[in-house]
Amino acid sequence: MPDIILEMKRITKSFSGVNALTDVSLQVKRGEIHALCGENGAGKSTLMNVLSGIYPVGDYDGEIIYNGEVCAFRDIRDSERKGIVIIHQELALSPYMSIAENVFLGNEVTGLRGVINWDKTQARAIEILRKVGLEDENVGALVGELGIGKQQLVEIAKALAKKVDLLILDEPTASLNDEDSKKLLNIMLGLKEQGITCIIISHKLNEISFVADAITVIRDGRVIETLQKGIDDFSEDRIIKGMVGREMTNRYPERESNIGEVIFEVKNWNAFHPDDSKRHVVRGASFNVRAGEVVGFAGLMGAGRTELAMSLFGRAWGSHISGEVFMRGKPLNLRTVKDAIDSGIAYVSEDRKNYGLVLINDVKWNMTLASLSSERFSSYGTILSNEEILAAEEYRERINIKCSSVEQTTESLSGGNQQKIVLTKWMLSRPEVLILDEPTRGIDVGAKYEIYGIINDLASAGKAVIVISSEMQELLGICDRIYVINGGEIAGELENDRLTQEDIMKKIMEHSARRNV
Amino acid sequence: MEPIKQRSKINLNLKQYGMMIALIVIFLIFSTLSSGKNASPMNINNLIMQNSYVVILAVGMLLCVITGNVDLSVGSVVAFTGALCAILVLEYKIPIPAAFAIVLVVGLLIGMWQGFFIAKLGVPPFIVTLANMLVFRGLTMVILKGQTKGPLPKDYVFVGAGYLPVIRGWGGLDLLSVFIGLFGSVAIIFMEYLSVKNKKKYNFATPPLWQIGAKLAIIVIVLNFFVLRLAQYNGAPVVLTIMLALILIYGFITDRMVVGRQIYAVGGNKKAAGLSGINTNNVMFWVYANMGLLCALAGIVLSARNASATPKAGDGFELDAIASCYIGGASAYGGTGTIMGAVVGALIMGVLNNGMSLIGWTVDVQRVVKGLVLLGAVTIDLLSKKKRK
Numbered sequence: 011m012p013d014i015i016l017e018m019k020r021i022t023k024s025f026s027g028v029n030a031l032t033d034v035s036l037q038v039k040r041g042e043i044h045a046l047c048g049e050n051g052a053g054k055s056t057l058m059n060v061l062s063g064i065y066p067v068g069d070y071d072g073e074i075i076y077n078g079e080v081c082a083f084r085d086i087r088d089s090e091r092k093g094i095v096i097i098h099q100e101l102a103l104s105p106y107m108s109i110a111e112n113v114f115l116g117n118e119v120t121g122l123r124g125v126i127n128w129d130k131t132q133a134r135a136i137e138i139l140r141k142v143g144l145e146d147e148n149v150g151a152l153v154g155e156l157g158i159g160k161q162q163l164v165e166i167a168k169a170l171a172k173k174v175d176l177l178i179l180d181e182p183t184a185s186l187n188d189e190d191s192k193k194l195l196n197i198m199l200g201l202k203e204q205g206i207t208c209i210i211i212s213h214k215l216n217e218i219s220f221v222a223d224a225i226t227v228i229r230d231g232r233v234i235e236t237l238q239k240g241i242d243d244f245s246e247d248r249i250i251k252g253m254v255g256r257e258m259t260n261r262y263p264e265r266e267s268n269i270g271e272v273i274f275e276v277k278n279w280n281a282f283h284p285d286d287s288k289r290h291v292v293r294g295a296s297f298n299v300r301a302g303e304v305v306g307f308a309g310l311m312g313a314g315r316t317e318l319a320m321s322l323f324g325r326a327w328g329s330h331i332s333g334e335v336f337m338r339g340k341p342l343n344l345r346t347v348k349d350a351i352d353s354g355i356a357y358v359s360e361d362r363k364n365y366g367l368v369l370i371n372d373v374k375w376n377m378t379l380a381s382l383s384s385e386r387f388s389s390y391g392t393i394l395s396n397e398e399i400l401a402a403e404e405y406r407e408r409i410n411i412k413c414s415s416v417e418q419t420t421e422s423l424s425g426g427n428q429q430k431i432v433l434t435k436w437m438l439s440r441p442e443v444l445i446l447d448e449p450t451r452g453i454d455v456g457a458k459y460e461i462y463g464i465i466n467d468l469a470s471a472g473k474a475v476i477v478i479s480s481e482m483q484e485l486l487g488i489c490d491r492i493y494v495i496n497g498g499e500i501a502g503e504l505e506n507d508r509l510t511q512e513d514i515m516k517k518i519m520e521h522s523a524r525r526n527v
Numbered sequence: 528m529e530p531i532k533q534r535s536k537i538n539l540n541l542k543q544y545g546m547m548i549a550l551i552v553i554f555l556i557f558s559t560l561s562s563g564k565n566a567s568p569m570n571i572n573n574l575i576m577q578n579s580y581v582v583i584l585a586v587g588m589l590l591c592v593i594t595g596n597v598d599l600s601v602g603s604v605v606a607f608t609g610a611l612c613a614i615l616v617l618e619y620k621i622p623i624p625a626a627f628a629i630v631l632v633v634g635l636l637i638g639m640w641q642g643f644f645i646a647k648l649g650v651p652p653f654i655v656t657l658a659n660m661l662v663f664r665g666l667t668m669v670i671l672k673g674q675t676k677g678p679l680p681k682d683y684v685f686v687g688a689g690y691l692p693v694i695r696g697w698g699g700l701d702l703l704s705v706f707i708g709l710f711g712s713v714a715i716i717f718m719e720y721l722s723v724k725n726k727k728k729y730n731f732a733t734p735p736l737w738q739i740g741a742k743l744a745i746i747v748i749v750l751n752f753f754v755l756r757l758a759q760y761n762g763a764p765v766v767l768t769i770m771l772a773l774i775l776i777y778g779f780i781t782d783r784m785v786v787g788r789q790i791y792a793v794g795g796n797k798k799a800a801g802l803s804g805i806n807t808n809n810v811m812f813w814v815y816a817n818m819g820l821l822c823a824l825a826g827i828v829l830s831a832r833n834a835s836a837t838p839k840a841g842d843g844f845e846l847d848a849i850a851s852c853y854i855g856g857a858s859a860y861g862g863t864g865t866i867m868g869a870v871v872g873a874l875i876m877g878v879l880n881n882g883m884s885l886i887g888w889t890v891d892v893q894r895v896v897k898g899l900v901l902l903g904a905v906t907i908d909l910l911s912k913k914k915r916k
Contacts (some may be wrong), residue, residue: 326802348804357802365802370862377794380803382785391784396729435803490905 012275015040015176015207016061021072023060030056031070031231038176038224043198043208044220047215047249049481054211058178062096075178093175098163098182105154109144110135113167136154138167141204155445159190166197177201178209183217184312188525195221213310215246215515216522227252231356250515262487263459265466269490270301272339273474274355274443279333281321287329292318293498295333299443299474304465306485306492306506306512307478314498315478316360319445323357324350337442351380356436360448360478362425366432369421373413374402376420376431381439405434409464426457433464444468445476450484462488482511496521544742546871546904547854551749553875557882564885565878569762571753576688576832578877579766580605580825580871581839584848585855586777587821589869590814592852593781593794595861596652598818600641600700601848605841608634608826610667613676613836616683618654623683631823637663638819646812660845668838677835686765687831693762700755701762708754712747719743756769766828773821778866790814794861850897854904875900 023031031053038044046054060070063083068183074081076092083089086096103112110131119131124367135149140164147156153164162182169177179198183191191214198208198221212218218225225237227249234252235242275298283289291314299305320327322335322345335342337353350357359365367376378387378398386401387394402416411430413423420428429449436437436444446465447462450458465488468475479485486509493503494517501521505512557565565851591598595615608630615626637659644655719739726733733739757763772903781787792800795808801807825844830836855872857864876897883893 116897323802324804344805346806348806352802359802364796365798368792368799368862370795370858371791376786379788379800379805382788388785391786393783393785393788395783396725396731399731401728 013040014038015076015077017076018057018061019073021060021070021074023056023065023070029231031060034072034228034231034233036226036233037206037236038209041202041205042223043202043210043221045218045225046228047211047212047218047225048228049251049253049483052228052253054228055180056231057228058096058180058209058211061089062086062094062178064096065093074114089174093173094178095169095172095174095176096178097162097169097180097182099163099181101165103153103161103164105152107153108150109139109147109153109156109164109167110149112164113138113149113171115168117168117172134171135167138170141170142167143193157190159186159193161315162190162194163197166201169199174206176207176209178211180211181213181311182210183214184310191217192301214522215249218249219244219246225249231255246515246519247512250512253505253511261351261459262484263466264461264487265304267302267490268470269303270472271338272298272303274299275335275336275339277334279318279322279335280331280427281328282316282330282431284327284329291328291498292321295495295498295500297493297500297503299476301472301474302469303491304469304475304489306489307476307495308482308485308492308518309480309495309501310518311480313495315495316447317498318495319447319476319478321355322350323347323355323445326357327514341492345476351439351441354440354442355445356380356439356441356443357445358432358436358447358449360451362428362432366435367420367428370419372417372419373406373411373423373431374416377402377405377416377434377438380435384440386438393471401438402434405437409434410460424453424457425461426453429453429457429461430464433461437468441473442476443476444479447478447482449477450479450481458484482514485514486511494518494521497525499525530637532901533576533845546868547745550871550875551745553882554878557878557885561882561885565882566756567757570881570885571756572760572764574877575753575757575764575767575770576864577881578873579687579764579770579832580829581844581847581851581877582873583773583821583825584844585851585869585873586773586866587818588845588848589777589852589853589857589864590781590790591652591818592849592857592859592869593790593864594652594811594814595794595859597656597845597849598641598815599653599656599845600659600663601656601818601822601845602841602843603660603667604634604637604819604822605826605829605844606667606836606838607663607670608636608823609830609840610671610676610826610838612827613679613830614670617676623680627686627827630827631820634823634826635816635820637739637822638816641819642812642815645815646810647807652811654816667840671836672837673838675835675837677833679830679834679836684831684834686769687828688834689765690762691765691768699759701758701794704754704758704763707763708751708758711750711754715746715750716743766832769824769828774866774870781866786810786813791862822913847873847876850901854901856908858908859905866870872904 014037018034018036021031021034022029024117034053034057036057046057048054059065061074063086066084067082076094081092104115107115113135114131119127119134121127132149132209139145139147139149144160144163144167147160153161156164182194186194195217198210201208210218212224223239225244227234245371277296278290279295281292283291295318309315317327320342321331325331325342326347335344342353344353363369368379378401382388382393387397399416405411406413406416409430411427413427420431450461465475477485477489486506489506492504492506492509492514493500494504494514496518499521502517504517551667554565586600588598612626612630615621615629617621621629641655641659644650645652655797691703694702723733723739781790789800789805789810792803792805797807826841833840851872852864852869853859853872854875855864855868855870857868864867879897879900880893883896
C-alpha cells in the first residue's frame with residue numbers, strides 16, 4: 011500500500027447552481043508529481059482552490075484527507091500551516107521588493123517582538139535560492155528586474171520558505187519560453203528527490219509526459235481517468251483523447267454558410283511586448299477572412315491570439331508593430347483605435363468587465379459608447395438621447411437582453427447579458443469585421459447558445475467574423491475555417507470539415523516540436 | 528428572472544435631488560437660528576458674491592473629479608492670474624478688456640502645461656498639480672514682490688462687485704431682476720414640457736404629472752425667492768450672470784454632448800473607453816486645460832471683488848472646489864458627478880459658512896463643521912450605494 015499524502019473524496023462545487031465540479035475524487039501519493047489535465051474551464055483550478063482553502067469548507071461538498079486527517083480549511087492560511095502551498099498562474103510577487111524580501115513575504119524572519127532580522131533573512135534566502143537554481147542572483151536585487159522565468163522560480167522559493175510538503179503549481183510554464191520551462195521542470199524533479207509532493211496543472215502535454223508520475227484527466231468538472239507512469243500510455247495523443255473525448259451534441263445552432271470574397275486580410279504582422287521590446291509576441295502572422303465567414307483562432311493560453319487581435323485594433327496593444335492590413339483590397343493605416351473603428355473593425359475584448367464595459371453606467375450608455383460620433387447618435391456634437399433609448403430597446407428585444415430597463419447599471423447584470431451588451435456596442439458601430447475574443451468565457455450554456463446565434467446572424471449579414479476561443483469544441487461548432495496559433499505564429503490553417511480537436515492539438519504539438527529543434 | 532414589462536410611468540429619482548433638498552433644509556435651519564437674518568436681501572446678495580468663485584472653480588473641478596482625479600493647483604493659479612491681471616492693468620496700462628483676454632489665454636496655457644505632463648507624459652495629476660500649486664504660489668509672490676497690488680479701477684471692479692443696470696419699479700424692486708426670474712421660470716417649465724412631449728412622442732416612460740409639477744414648483748419658488756431678494760437690494764450681480772452662463776454651458780456639455788460623455792467614460796473605465804475609440808489622453812489634456820481657463824476667470828473675478836490682488840489670494844480654494852464636487856454627489860473613484868450637483872455642493876458650503884458667521888460661530892468651529900459635513904455627505908452617499916447593491 012503506497013503512502014497517500016492527499017485524498018480528495020467526492021468533491022462537488024457549484025457556482026450559482028451550475029456544477030463546476032461533480033463528485034471529483036483524487037489520490038496523490040507522497041513524493042510524486044501528479045499532473046491535472048483538462049480543457050480550459052474543465053475545473054482544474056477550481057479543484058485546487060478547494061484544496062487550498064480559497065473556497066472555504068462548507069462552500070463545497072466532499073472530504074479532504076491530508077496526511078491521514080480530515081481537513082477543514084477556512085482560508086489559505088489554514089492550508090499553508092499544514093504545508094500545502096499553491097502558486098497561481100498570476101504571480102503574487104511585489105516587483106519593488108528585493109528577492110529576499112519576496113521570498114519571506116508574509117513569513118518574515120523575525121527576532122523578538124516582530125523585528126525583522128535582515129542578516130538571517132539574507133542568509134536563509136541564499137540557502138533557499140540554491141535549491142531552485144537561482145544561486146547566481148543577488149538576493150537584494152529587485153524582483154521586477156528579473157525575467158518572468160526567474161520570477162516563477164522566486165515564487166517556488168517563496169513556497170519552500172514556508173516548509174512546504176505539497177506544492178501546487180497552476181500553469182507554471184504558461185508564460186515561459188522553452189528553455190526556462192525546461193529549467194523549471196528540472197527543479198520540480200529536484201524537489202521530488204527532496205520528498206516534496208507536487209501537483210501541476212498544465213496545458214503543455216509534452217512537459218507533463220516528461221515530468222509527471224501520474225496524470226488525472228478532468229473534463230466538464232468530472233474525473234475521466236487517472237493514468238499511472240509505467241502502467242498506462244503517457245503519450246500526448248492518449249492524454250488528448252481523455253481531455254476532449256466527448257460526443258458532439260447540438261450545442262451549436264445550425265448555419266448555412268454563404269461565403270463571399272475576402273474582406274479582411276493581414277500580411278506579415280509583427281508585434282512586440284509593450285514593456286519588453288525584445289519579446290517578439292506576434293511573429294509574422296498572415297491571414298484573411300471572407301464575407302459571411304466565421305474564422306476561428308485556436309491555440310493555448312498565451313499563444314498570442316489576444317495580442318494579435320489587439321495590436322491589429324489600432325495598436326491597442328504592443329510596440330514596434332509592423333505588417334500590412336487590407337480591407338477589401340485597400341491598405342489600411344490603423345494608428346489609433348478610432349482609426350480601426352472608422353475603418354469598420356470591431357474588437358470585443360476577452361475581459362468584458364475591465365475592457366468592455368463601464369460598469370457604473372447603464373445599458374444604453376454602454377451600448378452607444380463606440381458609436382457616439384456617428385450620425386445616428388449625435389448631431390453637432392450633441393447626443394440624441396432619444397435615439398439612444400430607441401436603439402437600446404431595439405437590441406434588448408432582438409437579442410433578448412434581460413434587464414429591468416435600459417437604464418439599469420451594467421454591473422448588476424449577469425455575465426451573459428453583459429456580453430450581449432458589449433456585442434450590441436460593436437454591432438451599433440456598423441463594422442465589417444468583428445473580432446470576438448473569448449465571447450463565451452464565463453457565461454452559462456443557454457447564453458452561450460444565444461451568442462452563437464448572434465455570431466451566425468452577423469455572418470449571414472455578410473460580416474467577416476473572427477472568433478478567438480480556448481474552447482476548441484466551440485470553434486469546431488461554429489467556425490468555417492480555423493487558424494491554429496502557437497507561440498505567436500500561425501501554426502496552420504484548417505478547413506472545418508469533419509475536423510477534430512485532436513487535429514488542432516496535433517498542429518500545436520507539431521509546431522512546438524518544430525520550434526524546439 | 529422577473530418578467531419584463533414595458534412601463535409607461537417611472538418615478539423621479541429622488542436621490543438626484545437629495546442634495547438640493549439638503550441645501551434648502553440647511554438654509555431654513557440657519558434662518559431659524561439667525562432669526563431670518565440669512566434670508567435678508569443683503570445677505571442673499573453677499574451669499575452669491577462670496578461664493579461665485581467657488582462655483583466657477585467647482586464647475587471646472589467637477590470635470591477633473593469625473594476623471595477620478597483632482598486639481599490641487601487651483602488656488603495658486605487663481606492668485607497668479609489675478610495678480611497678473613492687476614499688474615497688466617495698473618503697471619502696463621493695458622486696456623481692461625485686453626488684459627482680461629490675455630489673462631484668460633494665460634490661464635488656458637497654464638492648464639495646457641499641466642495637461643501636457645498629465646496626458647502626454649503620464650505623470651499622476653495629483654503630483655503635477657501639487658507641484659504647480661507650489662510653483663504658482665511662488666510666482667505670485669514674485670510678480671507681486673510680496674505686496675498687495677491695488678486699488679483697481681472702477682471698470683475692473685465692476686466684473687466682481689458690479690450689478691446689471693437697475694430699473695426701480697413698484698416698491699423699489701429692480702424690475703430687471705424680477706424679469707430675469709420670471710423669464711427663467713418660464714424657460715425651465717417650457718424645457719421640461721418639451722422633454723416630456725418628446726418622450727411621449729417616442730413612447731417612453733415619463734414620471735407622473737404630480738411629480739414633475741412638484742419638482743418644477745420647488746425650483747421655481749427657490750429661484751424667484753432668490754431673485755426677489757436681489758431685486759430688493761442692488762439688483763442682479765454681474766457675477767451671477769457669469770455663474771449662470773457657466774452652469775448652463777458646462778451642464779450642457781457634460782449632460783448632452785459627446786465630449787462630456789467621453790469624460791465620464793474615461794473616469795468610469797479608462798481601458799474600456801480607450802478600446803471604444805476614445806482618445807483618453809486628449810480627454811485628460813483638455814480637462815486640465817479647461818481647469819486653467821476657469822482658474823483665470825475666477826482670478827479676475829476675485830481680484831475685481833477685492834479691488835486688488837494679494838499674494839495670499841485664493842488660498843485653499845482648491846479644497847473648497849473639491850469638497851463641493853464630493854458633497855454634490857461625485858464619486859472619488861471617478862465616472863460620476865453632475866455640474867448641478869457640484870454647484871449645489873458649493874452653495875451648501877457657502878450657506879454653511881455664511882450661516883455660521885451670522886450666528887457668531889468662530890472660524891475654527893466653522894472648519895470643524897465643514898469637515899464633518901464633507902465626511903458625512905460622502906459616507907452617506909457610499910452607504911446608500913452599497914445598500915442598493
